[in-house]
Structure formats: C-alpha cells, structure tokens
Amino acid sequence: MRQYDLSPLYRSTIGFDRVFSMLDQMSAPEGGNAYPPYNIERTGENSYRISIAVAGFTDADLSIEVKENALAVRGERKTASEPKAEVLYQGIAARSFERRFQLADHVQVTGASLENGLLHIDLTREIPEAKKPRLIPINASTQAKVIESGVANDSHPKAA
Incomplete structure (x- = not known):
C-alpha cells in the first residue's frame, strides 16, 4: 500500500485529529x-x-x-513456580x-x-435518543394565501 503524507491536512482542519490518526494507523504495515x-x-x-x-x-x-x-x-x-518439563x-x-x-x-x-x-x-x-434520527412534523396552514391583484394601470407607457 502506498504511503500518503497527511501533514498538509493537519494544518487546514480542526477537530479531525482522530480521523487522521486512524488513517495513519491503517496505512502502517502490520508485520509485527x-x-x-x-x-x-x-x-x-x-x-x-x-x-x-x-x-x-x-x-x-x-x-x-x-x-x-x-x-x-x-x-x-x-511464570509458574513449579518446575516445567523440558x-x-x-x-x-x-x-x-x-x-x-x-x-x-x-x-x-x-x-x-x-x-x-x-x-x-x-x-x-x-x-x-438525542443522536437518533427523528422526523420533524411539517405544519401547513389550511388557508391558501391569495396574492392581491390590482387592476392594470393604464398610466404606464406601453412599449412600441
């Protein structure tokens, strides 16, 4: 497995030290x-x-x-105190x-x-319980909102 240098990430992140330590441990050889x-x-x-x-x-x-x-x-x-066989x-x-x-x-x-x-x-x-996902109810009003419409005003200049 290739070795990656994670030191640039240490400088630009906060609170992820444990994640980077785990990545370092995973990339280390397990020979011993x-x-x-x-x-x-x-x-x-x-x-x-x-x-x-x-x-x-x-x-x-x-x-x-x-x-x-x-x-x-x-x-x-x-260590046992009794003598062992060869x-x-x-x-x-x-x-x-x-x-x-x-x-x-x-x-x-x-x-x-x-x-x-x-x-x-x-x-x-x-x-x-505080960390478990929970559903948030959506409150919807039953009244439909109406946008007031006005009569078109003829005082606006019309484009020719």
Whole structure:
C-alpha cells in the first residue's frame, strides 16, 4: 500500500485529529502486530463480537481496558513456580501481547468470556435518543394565501 503524507491536512482542519490518526494507523504495515489472531463478527444489527485466540492464557493472564474510544486487550503469562518439563518443541506462542481496537462513537463493551482458548468480547452500539434520527412534523396552514391583484394601470407607457 502506498504511503500518503497527511501533514498538509493537519494544518487546514480542526477537530479531525482522530480521523487522521486512524488513517495513519491503517496505512502502517502490520508485520509485527499479527499476534494474536482475531475475528470481528457482527452478531446483530447493533451488536458485535471480537474473538481473540489466546491459547495457553488464563483469565488471570488477560486484561481488557476501555478508555475513551479505544479498547486494549493485554496478555502476559504469569511464570509458574513449579518446575516445567523440558520443552522439545514449542509451537504454541505464549509471548506477551497487546492488541488495540478503535471503537466507533457510542460503542460499549457489554461483556467478555474465555472459552476453549478464545477470548470473546461483546460490544453493543447504543445511540442516545438525542443522536437518533427523528422526523420533524411539517405544519401547513389550511388557508391558501391569495396574492392581491390590482387592476392594470393604464398610466404606464406601453412599449412600441
């Protein structure tokens, strides 16, 4: 993907900083940010679910934080005090991670569950009544307005 320089737009716009930051993040390569894999699903008209593969992590190893419009999921395995067996091959990644998601306005986290190695985070978009579209009634008067008409005045000069 091409890199675009958005700095001229920063100088001429006010209040769109977050939009430009999101564009910068989207254009950045994801090479180092592919772990852990995740899915985003739409489960209803206004509900969503993020499922993150966290094999080997327990609920005590994971934390979910929502701040403003950002959701951060962190995972860090606690070291066990019991001696481990010698690992001959390790294919299950157990490294620490932090995965961030930008949430749209009015999206709230409603719950989280850990089952079968997947962390499910449920989200709901709750638009306040003041922000919902509403129909505005049109008041029309029943009386037709009549423009007064006068008798033509013959004192005006006629064009020849």
